[in-house]
Amino acid sequence: MNFNIFHHFGNFIQWQGQIYRRPENGKMYYKETIRQMYDIGIGSFPIVFLISIFIGAVTAVQFSYQMTGTLIPAYYIGYIVRDMEIIELAPTITCLVLAGKVGSNMAAELGGMRQKEHIDAMEIMGVNTSAYLVMPKVIAALLMVPVLVCASAIIGIAGAYIASVPVGLFTSSDFIKGIRSFFEPYNVFIMLVKAVVFGYILTSVSCYQGYFVKGGSIELGEASTRAVVYSNILILLADYVIAIVLTA
Amino acid sequence: MIRAEGIYKRFGDHEVLKGIDFVFEQGKTNLIIGKSGSGKTVLLKILVGLFKPESGHVWYGDTNLVTASKEELRKLRMQVGMLFQGSALFDSMTVEQNIKFPLDMFTKQTHKEKIDRVNYCLERVSLEGINKKFPSELSGGMQKRVGIARAIVLNPKYLLCDEPNSGLDPQTSITIDELISSLTKDHNITTVINTHDMNSVMEIGENICLLHQGHLAWKGNKDQVLNHSNEILHDFIFASPFLQKLIDNKK
Ligand SMILES: Nc1ncnc2c1ncn2[C@@H]1O[C@H](COP(=O)(O)OP(=O)(O)OP(=O)(O)O)[C@@H](O)[C@H]1O
Ligand SMILES: [Mg+2]
Numbered sequence: 001m002n003f004n005i006f007h008h009f010g011n012f013i014q015w016q017g018q019i020y021r022r023p024e025n026g027k028m029y030y031k032e033t034i035r036q037m038y039d040i041g042i043g044s045f046p047i048v049f050l051i052s053i054f055i056g057a058v059t060a061v062q063f064s065y066q067m068t069g070t071l072i073p074a075y076y077i078g079y080i081v082r083d084m085e086i087i088e089l090a091p092t093i094t095c096l097v098l099a100g101k102v103g104s105n106m107a108a109e110l111g112g113m114r115q116k117e118h119i120d121a122m123e124i125m126g127v128n129t130s131a132y133l134v135m136p137k138v139i140a141a142l143l144m145v146p147v148l149v150c151a152s153a154i155i156g157i158a159g160a161y162i163a164s165v166p167v168g169l170f171t172s173s174d175f176i177k178g179i180r181s182f183f184e185p186y187n188v189f190i191m192l193v194k195a196v197v198f199g200y201i202l203t204s205v206s207c208y209q210g211y212f213v214k215g216g217s218i219e220l221g222e223a224s225t226r227a228v229v230y231s232n233i234l235i236l237l238a239d240y241v242i243a244i245v246l247t248a
Numbered sequence: 249m250i251r252a253e254g255i256y257k258r259f260g261d262h263e264v265l266k267g268i269d270f271v272f273e274q275g276k277t278n279l280i281i282g283k284s285g286s287g288k289t290v291l292l293k294i295l296v297g298l299f300k301p302e303s304g305h306v307w308y309g310d311t312n313l314v315t316a317s318k319e320e321l322r323k324l325r326m327q328v329g330m331l332f333q334g335s336a337l338f339d340s341m342t343v344e345q346n347i348k349f350p351l352d353m354f355t356k357q358t359h360k361e362k363i364d365r366v367n368y369c370l371e372r373v374s375l376e377g378i379n380k381k382f383p384s385e386l387s388g389g390m391q392k393r394v395g396i397a398r399a400i401v402l403n404p405k406y407l408l409c410d411e412p413n414s415g416l417d418p419q420t421s422i423t424i425d426e427l428i429s430s431l432t433k434d435h436n437i438t439t440v441i442n443t444h445d446m447n448s449v450m451e452i453g454e455n456i457c458l459l460h461q462g463h464l465a466w467k468g469n470k471d472q473v474l475n476h477s478n479e480i481l482h483d484f485i486f487a488s489p490f491l492q493k494l495i496d497n498k499k
Contacts, residue, residue, distance in 0.1 A: 018318075025353050117336040120298050125350045125402075126326040128318075 012208050018130035019138070019204075029136055036140035040102055044148060047101060048094055052152040055089055056081065056159030064169040077170050078178020081160040086187045090153035092239050095198035098145065099231035103206035106137055107227035110210030111220045119211070134207045138200060145199030146192050153191065190246050197238050202231040249274045250406060250438055255294055255304035257287075264290050265301070266462035275436045277429050277452045281443060282459035283484065288442040289333060291459065292410050295440065296330055297321055308406070326354060329399030333410040333442075335391040337383040337398070343370070344379035347398045354402065369397040373427060389416045392424065400431060407431065407439045413448060421445060425452050446485060449473060458484065 023029040059081055067077070110133060113119050122129045157179065165172045206227035213223045250272040257265040264287040272278040272295075280288045293299045295306055297313050306313040308324055316324065337346050344366055351362045370376055373393035383391055392412055399407060409428060413421035429452045432439040443449065449456065453470035458481055465480040473485065474495075486492045 028353055116339070117332050117334060118338055121330070121332060121336040121338075123298065124296055124325055124328060124330045125353065126322045126324075126328075127353055128322060 008208075011212070012204075015130060015208065015211075016204070018128070019134045021128055021131045023131065023135075024127060029132065032132070032136035033140050036137050037144050040098075040140050041144040041147060044098055044101055045151070047097060048148050048152050049155055051093060051097055052090065052155040053159035053162075055093055056085065056156030056161075057163030059084055059089070059156070060160035060164040061169065064164060074170055075174040075178040075181065077160075077164065078157075078175040079181050080178070082157055082179050082183075083187060085153045085156040085160075086191045088239075090156055091149045091191050091194035091198060092235065094149050094152045095145065095195070095202060095235050096232055098148070098199075099202040099206070099235065100228050102141070103202045103227045103231045104224045106203060106206045107210035107213075107224045108220065110134075110207055111213035111223050114211060114213050115216065115220060130211070134204070134211065137207060138203045141199040141203040142196055145202075146195040149191060149195040190242070193246065194239065194242055197242065198235045201234045201238060205231045205234060249309065250295060250440065251305075251307040252291075252295065253305040253307065255291065255301045255306070257290055257294060257299065257301045257304075263462055265294075265459075267304070268457075268459070268464050270457045270464060270467065272438055272440050273455050274438045275432065276439070276454040277432050278438070278440045278455045278457070279443060279449060279453045280440065280457050280459060281449060281453075281484065282465075284444065286459040287462065288444075288459060289410055292330075292408055292440065292442055296325070296328060296408060326402060327405040329402065329404035329407045331392065331395045331399050331407075331409040331412055333414070335383070335388075335395040337391055337394055339383050341382075342379065343375075343381050343383070343386070343394050346383070346394060347401050350398070350402050365401060366397075369401050370394075372400070372431070373397045374423070389420045389424075392416070393427075396424070396427065403435065405437060407437050409439070409441045411442050411444075413443065413445055418447065421447060422451065428452070446488075446491070449485075460484075 060077060063077055063080055067074070110119075113133070119129050119133070122132070161172075161175055164170050165175055209223045209227040209230070213219055252268055252270045252272070255265050255268040257263075268291060280291060282288050290299060294301050294304075295313075297306070297316075301314065304314070311320065311324060313321065313324065337343075338349065341349070344363070347366045347369055348362050351357060351365060355362070357365070366379065367376070370378065373396050375390060375393055375397070378386070378390070378394075383394070386394065396409070396412065399409075407428070412428060413424045416424065425448050428439060428441065431437060441448070441452075450470050450473065453473065456466075456468055456470070456473070457464055458466040458478075460480045466476070466478045468476065473481070476482075486495075
C-alpha cells in the first residue's frame with residue numbers, strides 16, 4: 001500500500017502509450033475534439049472571467065496599500081500587475097479552477113461510463129477506448145487552455161484598472177505607463193508553457209482517475225475528488241519546476 | 249467457432265471457474281446455463297477478453313484471444329457483437345446514434361446507407377420508429393432489443409448475449425429467443441447465450457454447457473436435457489416444483 005503512488009504513476013505512464021495511437025476514424029475523433037473544445041472553452045469562460053477580474057482587482061488594491069508611504073513610483077502598479085498576471089496568476093489560478101470544473105467533470109463522465117459498462121461495450125466493438133475517450137479531451141485542452149489563460153491575463157489587468165483608477169488609487173496615465181514599461185515577451189512564453197503543461201496535467205490526471213474507477217457511486221465521487229486534488233498538487237509542483245527551469 | 253480450453257479464473261481467493269473446456273459451434277445457439285453466481289457472466293467476459301483468465305486459452309479459429317496483442321484483439325472484436333446483462337446502451341445518445349456508433353467508427357458508408365442499416369436492424373428486433381428516443385425512455389425489454397440491434401449492426405461472425413431475456417415476460421422472452429435463433433441461422437453466426445431461463449433451454453438449446461461450482465457439469469442439447477442421468481442438471485431443471493409435477497403427471 002505504501003507503494004501505491006509508484007504503482008499509479010507506473011500505470012499512468014504505461015497508459016499514455018495506449019492513448020496516443022492512430023485514430024480508427026479521424027472524423028469521429030475530430031468531432032469529439034470540437035465538442036470538447038466547446039465544452040472547455042465556452043463552458044469555462046464565465047467562471048474564468050469572474051475569477052480573473054476579481055484576482056486582478058484585489059492585486060491592484062493590495063499593491064496600492066503596500067505602496068503607500070514608499071518611494072516606489074506610482075506607475076509601477078501597472079507593471080507589477082501585468083507581470084504578476086502573466087507569469088503566475090493567469091496560468092496558475094485559471095488552471096486550478098479548471099481542474100475543479102473541467103477535471104472533475106471528465107473524471108465523473110469517464111467513471112460513469114466505466115461503471116455502466118459503456119467502456120466495455122465500446123471495447124467489444126473494437127474501439128480503442130483509451131484513445132477515443134481521452135485523446136480528444138487532451139488535445140482540446142492543449143488548444144483551449146492557453147486561450148483561456150491569455151483571456152484571463154487580459155481580464156485580470158482590466159480588473160486591476162477598474163478597481164484602482166475610478167476610485168482614485170492611481171491615475172489612468174500612471175497605470176497605462178506601467179503596463180507599457182519593461183515588457184518582456186519571454187514572460188508571455190513562460191505563461192504559454194505553463195498553460196500547456198497545466199492543461200495536459202489536469203486532463204490526463206482526471207481522465208486516469210475516471211477511466212480506471214472501480215466500485216459504485218461512492219468510489220465515483222472519490223475519483224472525481226481525487227481528480228481535482230491530484231491535478232492541483234501536480235499543477236503547483238509543475239509551476240515550481242517551470243519557474244526554476246525557465247527563469248534560471 | 250469459439251473454443252475454450254482449460255479456463256481457470258479466480259478473484260482473490262474466490263475460484264470462479266476451475267478449468268472449463270468447451271466448443272461453441274458455428275451456426276448454432278450455444279447456451280451457458282447455471283445458477284445465479286455460477287460464473288456465466290465471467291465466462292462470457294473471458295470469451296471476449298474483458299477478463300483475463302489465470303490460465304487457459306480462448307481460440308477464435310486459430311487466433312488465441314488470451315495471448316493476442318491489443319491490435320489483434322481489436323481486429324477480432326470487430327467481428328464480435330455483444331449484448332450486456334444491463335444492455336450498456338450509451339445513455340446520452342439516441343437509439344439511432346447508439347446503433348449507428350459502430351458504423352460511424354468503422355465504416356465509410358454514407359449517412360443514408362447508415363440510416364438504412366440502422367432501420368433494418370431496428371426492424372429485425374421489431375422496434376421500427378423509435379430512432380429518436382433515448383434509452384431512458386425505453387422499457388427494459390426494449391433496451392435489450394436495441395442492445396441486440398447494436399450488436400448485429402456490423403454483421404458479426406460471433407454474437408454473445410448475456411441473459412437476453414432475464415426480467416422479461418414469457419412472451420417477449422420467446423420473441424427474443426426466436427430473434428437470436430433466426431439471426432444465427434440466417435448469417436451462420438457462432439452465438440453464445442447466457443441464461444437460466446428453462447424455456448430458452450428447451451426452445452433454442454442446440455449446444456448447452458452447464459456450469460456448477462466452477463466446473464463444467466454437463467453438456468448436450470435440448471433433446472438430451474430430459475433424458476439424462478446427471479443429478480446437477482436434474483436439480484437445476486426441476487428447481488421449480490411446478491415443472492416437476494407436470495412431468496410426473498405426464499408419466
Ligand atoms: N469483478 C469481479 N470481482 C470479484 N468477483 C467477481 C467479479 N465478477 C464476478 N465475480 C464473482 O464471480 C462469481 C460469478 O459471477 P457471475 O457474474 O459470472 O455470475 P452469473 O452466473 O452471471 O450470475 P447471474 O445469473 O446472477 O448473472 C460471483 O460469485 C461473483 O461474486
Ligand atoms: Mg450474469
